[in-house]
Amino acid sequence: MKFPTHxxxxxxxxxxxxxxxxxxxxxxxxxxxxxLEKIFKKHRVKTILDLTCGTGAQVLWLAKLGYKIIGSDINNRMLKLAKDKARKENLDIKFIKGDMRTTQAGQFDAVITIFNAVGHLTKSDFEKAIKNIHMNLNHKGIYVFDIFNLRYFLKDDNITKLTIDWQKKSENTTVREIQYSTINEEGILTSYDIYHEQEGANKPKISKAFQTLQIYSAEQLNQMLQKNGFEVLRQCGIDGLNLIETTTDRIVTIAKKK
Ligand SMILES: C[S@@+](CC[C@H](N)C(=O)[O-])C[C@H]1O[C@@H](n2cnc3c(N)ncnc32)[C@H](O)[C@@H]1O
Structure with a gap:
């Protein structure tokens, strides 16, 4: 089988x-x-930079808890949705458009990139991002991120657990997303999507898309972070439970600037 290049x-x-x-x-x-709330409390974090804020899933949550937070993202549309939601909720969040490999927004107690966001980069670009994150952190600041666990998704048929068939109805429109994924030994995870969008009784609009993600084992992440000025404090699941290489699907890594 031929896999797409990432x-x-x-x-x-x-x-x-x-x-x-x-x-x-x-x-x-x-x-x-x-x-994240628990991690930030433990590490006495007060200021946070979210370099891949998307539509604001983390920035809005954390701003409501009183953290001083900046949201940054490379995509204008995702950023606009985040800004609109913050405005509606009267939250004082600064947003900037930027690339996690290059954005310099100041010096923070913590930097985050959540929901497989670093998987959108190649390995060498992720190293650039790690170096850039280092520069956005205070002395001993922490970098917290998650990414799918390569070991888990290479095992047995675990990759099929990413298969989704979601349907949501809002007002007059029904949207259905069907997705299946494949993976290779290099950690390139390819997902194929089909979207059905139907307004009322109109003929459904059907569109297709695919995307690749670079995913990692805990050991690979550890090495990349150590090489670029970080000490890895902990790697675990998104529920905070200890990492089990063959059963944890998403690895959360907490790394401290050395
Ligand atoms: C899966 S979304 C996650 C968004 C949000 N953190 C969440 O949990 O919903 C990944 C986000 O990363 C952003 N992204 C991808 N490459 C980026 C880059 N080089 N620099 C900054 N943002 C990037 C995308 O635009 C997208 O909003």
């Missing part, structure tokens, strides 16, 4: 998905957000 995502990557993003993803953020 490139770092273009700024426009989420243009199409942005409009449906919250419909399918908003509720999935609760566990990771609750875990």
């Amino acid at each position: 490139f770092s995502a273009k700024p426009s990557h989420y243009n199409k998905e942005a409009v449906h993003y919250d419909t399918f993803n908003e509720k999935n953020s609760t566990h990771i957000n609750q875990f």
Whole structure:
């Protein structure tokens, strides 16, 4: 089987998905957000930079808890949705458009990139992002991120657990997303999507898309972070439970600037 080549995502990557993003993803953020809360309390974090804020799943949650937070993202549409939600909720959050490989927004107690966001980069671009994150952190600041666990998804038929068939109805429109994924030994996870969008009794609009993500084992992440000025404090699941290489699907890594 021929696998697509993985490139770092273009700024426009989420243009199409942005409009449906919250419909399918908003509720999935609760566990990771609750875990972030615990991590930040433990590490006495007060200021946070979210370099891949998307539609605001983490920035809104954390701003409501009183953290001083900046949201940044490379995609205009995702960023606009986040800004609109913050305005509606009267939250004082600064947003900037930027690339996690290059954005310099100041010096923070913590930097986050949540929900497989670094998987949108190639390995060498992720190293650039790690170096950049280092520069955005205070002395001993922490970097917290998650990414799918390569070991888990290479095992047995675990990759099939990513298969989704979601349907949501809002007012007069029904949206259905069907997705299946494949993976290779290099950690390139390819997902194929079909979207059905039907307004009333009209003929459904059908569109297709695919995307690749670079995913990692805990050991690979550890090595990349150590090489680029970080000490890895902990790697675990998004529920905060200890990492088990063959059963944890998403690895949360907490790394401290050395
Ligand atoms: C899966 S979404 C996650 C968004 C949000 N953190 C959440 O949990 O819903 C990944 C986000 O990363 C952003 N992204 C991808 N490549 C980026 C880059 N090089 N710099 C900054 N943002 C990037 C995308 O635009 C998208 O909003």
